[in-house]
Amino acid sequence: MFSTSLLKQKFFWLITISILGISAVQYFFSDTPDLQEIDRELYYFPIFVAAMRYGMRGTMIALAAVYFVYIPFIVHTWKGSIEHQSARILDLIFYFMFAFGAGYLADRDRRIRAELERNRLIISLGRITSAIVHDLKNPLISMIGLLERLSKGKGDCMTYIPVILKDAYRMKRIVDDVLDFARPVKLNREECSLASVIRQAVEMCREKAEKAGIRIGTDLADIQTSADSFLLERALINVISNAIEASSRGSEVDISLRRDDDSALIAVRDHGSGMDQETIDHCFEPYFSRKKGGNGLGLPITKRIIEAHGGQVEIRQPKSGGTLFKIFLPV
Ligand SMILES: Nc1ncnc2c1ncn2[C@@H]1O[C@H](COP(=O)(O)OP(=O)(O)O)[C@@H](O)[C@H]1O
Ligand SMILES: [Mg+2]
Structure with a gap:
């Protein structure tokens, strides 16, 4: 004592x-x-x-x-x-x-x-594990089904292989997300142009946006800062993907970058379904998802990456509808 x-x-x-x-x-x-x-x-x-x-x-x-x-x-x-x-x-x-x-x-x-406290931990561990297993099960079952047909000489390789590959990538994304979430964020900072990082993230989401019939508009100032461009890009991809998934065909996702006092402000604005208060309150919690097939790790990972940079993420509900994600990064 x-x-x-x-x-x-x-x-x-x-x-x-x-x-x-x-x-x-x-x-x-x-x-x-x-x-x-x-x-x-x-x-x-x-x-x-x-x-x-x-x-x-x-x-x-x-x-x-x-x-x-x-x-x-x-x-x-x-x-x-x-x-x-x-x-x-x-x-x-x-x-x-x-x-x-x-x-x-x-x-x-x-x-x-x-x-x-121990019981609470065990329960949440069980919930998290069953969410991961559930996410992995669907693509795995689909892959096994297709491979079984191929092994019996049924079906066409050229049609099945892209589907199997897509399922494998889906599983890889789930595993990457879980690993990203489980690991502590370690930054490899380097001097980089935030506009370039955003453009790179937009490129990664381009195919998804085109398939969904969403246009991505950008208005990017030239701001240099010391950041981990790889992780920052991952964080942005999560926010932009969500914006695309929430948008309806034909609408636009606007991304801007400007200075805001001693921070850089990245704004991702969609005109989609918007978020109700419960979603806003819980969306940064791991495994909170309102989507079919969503794993609920995108925003928690984004928040951790941005906070590791000394920044913060805010959600706004514009009166005209949709959602505005504001990402502040110190420069
Ligand atoms: N731009 C957005 N518009 C509407 N809802 C959103 C948006 N971004 C995130 N959300 C909500 O937040 C939840 C959590 O997002 P996220 O952590 O990326 O997980 P996931 O996308 O796998 O569901 C989503 O399921 C969705 O309900
Ligand atoms: Mg997401």
Whole structure:
């Protein structure tokens, strides 16, 4: 209990000072029995605080401290009357019973809390694992089906191979996302042009946008900064993909880059379905997805990458509909 870090704790001082204060009143007002009577009851306070803060071990140490100052006082003021003597002995017994009870309850409460926390972890681990397995299962089943047909000489290789390849890439993306999320973000910073990083991310989403009939418009200022261009591109791809997925055919996704005080502001604006409050509140939590086939890792990964750069992500709901993602990066 008495480690150096403990000495810095306010509870340690609260307990120590109250024991010393109560004892000082006992010693200095030894001819005022009424005051002493009330003062003695106050010893329960530091014992209780020690139980709540440090559990059984802390309570027993606080009790030892109380005994350490109180027993010499009893010896010093030992009087002949049997009532007086038994009252002092009873004090010591009651302090012990109280300390033991409070320490036991505090320890039991801690154990229950730790158990609950462990259970919560196991439940969320199970949820995450089943979400990953579920994501991997669909492309895997499709691949097995196609490969089985091919192995029996049915179907056409040239038609099946691109489908199998697409499923394999889908599985790879899921594995990459999970790994990205599980690993701590390590930045390889280099001086780079943010406009180039954005253009690169747009290129990666071009095919997806064309298939969905979405036009991507860009308005990019020339801003240089030190960043991990690879990770930044990944973060942007996630946001742009979401914007495309939320948009309806024929609409536009606008991406702009400009200076905003001492930050660079990347804005990704779509005119799609928009986000309700529940989605805004939870979309940065891992595995939160409202899409069929979505894995809910895109935005959590984006947020981690941007925050690792010292930046932040904000979501706005423009009055005219759609969603606006604002990414601030320090420059
Ligand atoms: N531009 C957007 N417009 C509407 N909803 C969005 C947009 N971006 C993200 N969302 C919502 O946030 C959820 C989480 O996004 P994300 O983490 O990328 O996971 P996923 O795309 O796999 O669902 C999405 O399922 C979607 O409901
Ligand atoms: Mg996504």
